[in-house]
Amino acid sequence: MRMPRYAVTAFALAVLSISARRAESQAPQQPALNPATDAAIRPIVDRARAANLPVELLIAKAREGEVRRAPVERIESAVRQLAERIATAHDALTPNPTDREVEAAADALKAGVPRETLRAMRAAGKEASLAVPIGVLTQLVLRGVPVERASVQVVNLLQRGALSGHFIALDDRVRADVLAGKRPDESLDLRLKGIFPNLPQQATADAAGLQTTAGNKKPR
Amino acid sequence: MPEERDELIGHIVDELKALPVVPADATARVLARVDAARRAGPSTRSDDDDVIFFPAATDEMQAQSPLARPMPAAAGTRRRFVISVPAAIGYALAATLAGFLIRGALPKQEATVALLGDSVVRAGATVRPVADAAANREAQEAPVAVQFVLDAARASSVALVGDFNSWDGAATPLARDSASGSWSAVVKVAPGRHVYAFLVDGKTWTLDPRAPKAKDSDYGTEQSVIIVGLK
Numbered sequence: 001m002r003m004p005r006y007a008v009t010a011f012a013l014a015v016l017s018i019s020a021r022r023a024e025s026q027a028p029q030q031p032a033l034n035p036a037t038d039a040a041i042r043p044i045v046d047r048a049r050a051a052n053l054p055v056e057l058l059i060a061k062a063r064e065g066e067v068r069r070a071p072v073e074r075i076e077s078a079v080r081q082l083a084e085r086i087a088t089a090h091d092a093l094t095p096n097p098t099d100r101e102v103e104a105a106a107d108a109l110k111a112g113v114p115r116e117t118l119r120a121m122r123a124a125g126k127e128a129s130l131a132v133p134i135g136v137l138t139q140l141v142l143r144g145v146p147v148e149r150a151s152v153q154v155v156n157l158l159q160r161g162a163l164s165g166h167f168i169a170l171d172d173r174v175r176a177d178v179l180a181g182k183r184p185d186e187s188l189d190l191r192l193k194g195i196f197p198n199l200p201q202q203a204t205a206d207a208a209g210l211q212t213t214a215g216n217k218k219p220r
Numbered sequence: 221m222p223e224e225r226d227e228l229i230g231h232i233v234d235e236l237k238a239l240p241v242v243p244a245d246a247t248a249r250v251l252a253r254v255d256a257a258r259r260a261g262p263s264t265r266s267d268d269d270d271v272i273f274f275p276a277a278t279d280e281m282q283a284q285s286p287l288a289r290p291m292p293a294a295a296g297t298r299r300r301f302v303i304s305v306p307a308a309i310g311y312a313l314a315a316t317l318a319g320f321l322i323r324g325a326l327p328k329q330e331a332t333v334a335l336l337g338d339s340v341v342r343a344g345a346t347v348r349p350v351a352d353a354a355a356n357r358e359a360q361e362a363p364v365a366v367q368f369v370l371d372a373a374r375a376s377s378v379a380l381v382g383d384f385n386s387w388d389g390a391a392t393p394l395a396r397d398s399a400s401g402s403w404s405a406v407v408k409v410a411p412g413r414h415v416y417a418f419l420v421d422g423k424t425w426t427l428d429p430r431a432p433k434a435k436d437s438d439y440g441t442e443q444s445v446i447i448v449g450l451k
Contacts, residue, residue, distance in 0.1 A: 066387075103383070129361050132411050135413025169451065
């Protein structure tokens with residue numbers, strides 16, 4: 001059977017096109033981990049992959065430890081704890097959280113934000129990405145705002161339709177207030193008064209019942 | 221069985237009649253052929269059985285179609301519309317290639333937060349299927365360009381390491397501004413809270429004096445914090 005010339009040409013062009021597209025879609029190559037680190041975290045990464053969790057975060061955490069010249073045992077411990085937080089965060093943000101949301105939620109859990117808050121944020125935020133709101137909540141808690149109060153107010157903002165710009169503005173203002181010597185919780189209450197009037201929705205009941213649950217849970 | 225066959229033949233004839241380009245004598249030719257087959261008996265097999273043909277193909281259609289390759293027609297036989305195997309493979313590959321090329325020529329969709337109307341992201345909007353909601357969230361997480369600056373006039377190299385570049389010390393080198401002595405880089409970062417630091421001369425962990433700091437309990441050192449998003 002003789003293949004026509006145009007068929008061969010078309011086949012070659014198709015192969016070239018597919019190869020070019022595949023090369024284009026590949027992520028940039030990350031440097032390999034130290035063999036000892038790699039061996040230590042490999043079982044953790046494999047378990048996370050089997051559970052369909054984003055393993056890139058675990059590898060990045062290991063690389064962070066190497067950049068900071070942490071011992072392998074410490075890196076392994078940090079990666080294991082992160083894997084547990086990722087699993088919890090993924091469960092709390094169901095259904096279909098993005099990797100950025102899971103990463104942000106894992107950081108929030110580390111800062112002491114309870115998983116019930118994350119669930120309430122998902123319910124309140126509906127289709128909005130929670131990466132920024134969760135990040136701002138984490139930062140508020142790390143600045144010293146009590147986690148229960150920060151949780152309720154952030155969920156309230158989401159229920160009222162706050163966008164990422166509102167959350168970033170709130171964080172900026174609280175930061176400036178704290179630097180100027182104001183108490184973080186007072187600053188939060190004060191600055192919310194400047195944001196709420198600009199939101200499209202009216203206040204809702206009790207931030208999806210968060211006030212009755214958030215304070216009762218032990219922070220992770 | 222004969223009834224079923226007759227019903228099937230009737231169905232085929234109806235289909236042929238419904239076609240707008242069926243030649244006027246096509247129906248009669250099919251019926252004549254069926255009759256001939258019946259007379260010849262069930263064991264008789266026509267050579268045409270292995271050939272895909274289109275009895276409705278008119279001269280006009282064959283002239284217009286670049287795929288048409290009429291077989292040499294013997295006197296009194298119908299012309300057939302046959303594609304050889306290599307040609308079929310060739311055309312299939314060409315069609316695949318055309319698909320790739322057309323897809324590549326289309327502009328890539330670069331979603332930004334600004335493209336999402338308030339009604340999409342605000343609470344109280346119509347609840348969409350989960351897959352749509354996830355796609356919306358992904359679109360809102362389109363990276364934003366952020367400039368990082370460090371004043372380090374005596375440094376010979378400065379690199380940025382953070383969770384947005386997987387802490388890769390080689391991924392984001394900063395460029396030195398000769399006039400000011402400052403080092404800077406513009407990096408696309410996904411919205412959210414990020415932690416980072418500068419590596420000066422490849423080894424010195426340096427915090428960003430313009431950014432808030434946070435203690436890291438995993439490794440015990442401080443890091444700079446930035447919250448990225450459209451204001």
